Amino acid sequence: MFHQESFTVGTRGRGTSEITGQVARAVRDSGIGRGLCSVFVHHTSASLIVCENADPSVRSDLERYFARLVPDGDPAFRHTAEGPDDMPAHVRSVLTATSLSIPIEGSELDLGTWQGVYLWEHRTDPHRRRITVSVVG
Amino acid sequence: MFHQESFTVGTRGRGTSEITGQVARAVRDSGIGRGLCSVFVHHTSASLIVCENADPSVRSDLERYFARLVPDGDPAFRHTAEGPDDMPAHVRSVLTATSLSIPIEGSELDLGTWQGVYLWEHRTDPHRRRITVSVVG
Amino acid sequence: MFHQESFTVGTRGRGTSEITGQVARAVRDSGIGRGLCSVFVHHTSASLIVCENADPSVRSDLERYFARLVPDGDPAFRHTAEGPDDMPAHVRSVLTATSLSIPIEGSELDLGTWQGVYLWEHRTDPHRRRITVSVVG
Numbered sequence: 001m002f003h004q005e006s007f008t009v010g011t012r013g014r015g016t017s018e019i020t021g022q023v024a025r026a027v028r029d030s031g032i033g034r035g036l037c038s039v040f041v042h043h044t045s046a047s048l049i050v051c052e053n054a055d056p057s058v059r060s061d062l063e064r065y066f067a068r069l070v071p072d073g074d075p076a077f078r079h080t081a082e083g084p085d086d087m088p089a090h091v092r093s094v095l096t097a098t099s100l101s102i103p104i105e106g107s108e109l110d111l112g113t114w115q116g117v118y119l120w121e122h123r124t125d126p127h128r129r130r131i132t133v134s135v136v137g
Numbered sequence: 138m139f140h141q142e143s144f145t146v147g148t149r150g151r152g153t154s155e156i157t158g159q160v161a162r163a164v165r166d167s168g169i170g171r172g173l174c175s176v177f178v179h180h181t182s183a184s185l186i187v188c189e190n191a192d193p194s195v196r197s198d199l200e201r202y203f204a205r206l207v208p209d210g211d212p213a214f215r216h217t218a219e220g221p222d223d224m225p226a227h228v229r230s231v232l233t234a235t236s237l238s239i240p241i242e243g244s245e246l247d248l249g250t251w252q253g254v255y256l257w258e259h260r261t262d263p264h265r266r267r268i269t270v271s272v273v274g
Numbered sequence: 275m276f277h278q279e280s281f282t283v284g285t286r287g288r289g290t291s292e293i294t295g296q297v298a299r300a301v302r303d304s305g306i307g308r309g310l311c312s313v314f315v316h317h318t319s320a321s322l323i324v325c326e327n328a329d330p331s332v333r334s335d336l337e338r339y340f341a342r343l344v345p346d347g348d349p350a351f352r353h354t355a356e357g358p359d360d361m362p363a364h365v366r367s368v369l370t371a372t373s374l375s376i377p378i379e380g381s382e383l384d385l386g387t388w389q390g391v392y393l394w395e396h397r398t399d400p401h402r403r404r405i406t407v408s409v410v411g
Contacts, residue, residue, distance in 0.1 A: 002411050004308060004377060034141055036175050036271040038310050038375045042386030044326045050235040052181045052227055057216040061224050062231060064213050069206075069343075076338050079331040087335050090326055094336060098324040098389075099375040101175045101236040103141060103269045110269060112179030115235075132377045132384060134310040136273055136410055137139050171278060173312050173408040187372040189318045189364055194353040198361050199368060201350050206343075238312045238373040240278060240406045247406060249316030252372075273410055274276050 003030030003135040010128050011121035014085070016051070016059045019131065020117045023102075024109050026133035035104040035137020039117065042130040045089035046121050047096040053116030066092055072124075089122035096120060104137060140167030140272040147265050148258035151222070153188070153196045156268065157254045160239075161246050163270035172241040172274020176254065179267040182226035183258050184233040190253030203229055209261075219260075226259035233257060241274060277304030277409040284402050285320070285395035288359070290333045293405065294391045297376075298383050300407035309378045309411020313391065316404040319363035320395050321370040327390030340366055346398075363396035370394060378411060 005026045009017055019039075027037050041048050052058040070091045073084035080086060100117065103110040111117075119129055142163045146154055156176075164174050178185050189195040207228045210221035217223060237254065240247040248254075256266055279300045283291055293313075301311050315322050326332040344365045347358035354360060374391065377384040385391075393403055 002309060004310075004379075035139060036141075036273065038377070040375065040377050040384075042384070042389065044324060044386070044389055049231050050181060051231065055216055055218070058224065058227050061214045061216050062228060065207070065211075065228050068213065070339070074339075076342065077335045079329055079335050081329070087332065090332050091336060091339050094323050094325065094370055096231055097234070097371070101177065101238060101271075101375060103175070103177050103271050105141075110177075110179070112181070112267070115179065115181055130386070134375075134377050136310065172276060173278075173410065186368050187318060188368065192353055192355070195361065195364050198351045198353050199365060202344070202348075202365050205350065233368055234371070238314060238375060238408075240312070240314050240408050242278075247314075247316070249318070249404070252316065252318055 001032050001137055006130055006132045008128050008130050009119050011126050013126050014121055014124050016118040016120050018116050019119050023117050023133050027104055027109060027135055028107055030135040032135050032137035033107050035135055037102045037104050038134045039100045040132045041098055044093050045123050046129045047093040047098060048100050049096050049118050049120055050115050051118050052114050054114055085124045092122045138169050138274055143267055143269045145265050145267050146256050148263050150263050151258055151261050153255040153257050155253050156256050160254050160270055164241055164246060164272055165244055167272040169272050169274035170244050172272055174239045174241050175236060175271045177236045177269045181230050182260050183266045184230040185237050186233050186255050186257055187252050188255050189251050191251055222261045229259045275306050275411055280404055280406045282402050282404050283393050285400050287400050288395055288398050290392040290394050292390050293393050297391050297407050301378055301383060301409055302381055304409040306409050306411035307381050309409055311376045311378050312408045313374045314406045315372055318367050319397050320403045321367040321372060322374050323370050323392050323394055324389050325392050326388050328388055359398045366396045
């Protein structure tokens with residue numbers, strides 16, 4: 001059995017948006033009870049992470065850490081056509097993930113207690129980001 | 138065909154534990170000869186890597202590198218409730234992988250000669266970590 | 275339905291090689307119209323990324339960024355048997371990806387407009403790198 005569907009997330013600029021609910025809905029839509037779910041983001045300046053979902057300061061700390069690790073306006077970068085956050089967005093995407101796979105049990109995502117699935121927008125401006133969920137089982 | 142099973146690894150605190158054998162056993166249990174195996178860790182302060190499996194100094198160098206890249210007790214972090222290694226563990230998890238996919242050939246993991254699969258514990262204290270292997274083929 | 279095939283890429287030393295075409299060919303060979311494709315590199319000193327495919331300076335900036343993030347000849351490293359780029363290659367591999375999953379639609383990779391799939395050679399010398407594409411649908 002195989003099922004696939006896409007959805008779009010409107011971001012408000014740099015930061016994380018929880019998409020666990022949308023991914024779980026696609027899994028339920030699939031009618032697959034036991035299987036594997038793959039999540040893919042169709043962009044190179046936004047990415048996917050599985051992250052602690054209880055304390056929002058984890059995600060603000062992540063943001064602060066990555067802002068220091070991959071500074072906007074870094075003079076080493078030549079790809080600056082779209083602004084100082086352009087190339088850092090591509091680097092952040094490469095350092096995190098474009099695709100994730102999550103097991104399914106009882107038609108639900110079999111995530112750990114503290115795991116959530118997040119879209120991470122790396123550009124400072126808002127964007128619409130397309131995500132595809134594929135389910136096999 | 139689809140098969141899924143989970144196992145638990147008891148870690149001795151920060152460091153890598155090879156799980157190639159446990160993953161390979163789940164693949165053999167599946168009875169699937171040719172396929173794809175997905176490995177998932179149900180935690181946000183431990184992660185998965187495929188790493189060189191011949192010289193243990195590769196993994197101690199990795200540890201030393203990450204300790205410098207994501208220092209414990211970094212004053213930039215506010216999520217410190219569980220100690221100085223709490224937030225660095227989440228960052229290390231995001232910089233590495235929560236899920237991996239590996240091809241299967243002849244009911245065995247089709248890894249390169251020098252590839253092993255490792256669970257990386259990022260907390261300094263020992264933990265029990267759950268891992269799920271999904272096999273499709 | 276399941277299909278699997280491998281191919282080899284000869285690299286010219288450190289740098290990225292686009293493999294979108296080879297992966298797309300394996301997908302077409304599979305005869306699977308709607309599904310999921312997984313790409314795996316059988317090495318620990320080369321890795322896979324999904325990256326912006328329009329402006330080559332994105333990939334030269336990535337190279338420059340990673341050369342600074344994981345410097346060759348770092349005195350922290352003990353695994354230096356194969357030279358100053360040996361251990362940095364393993365670190366770069368762990369910071370990027372050994373496996374990627376991409377949805378398939380109409381027998382084609384359903385990539386975003388600006389997404390390409392790249393093999394990233396992290397050693398300074400040329401190597402032959404084996405890649406396996408698995409398709410399920």
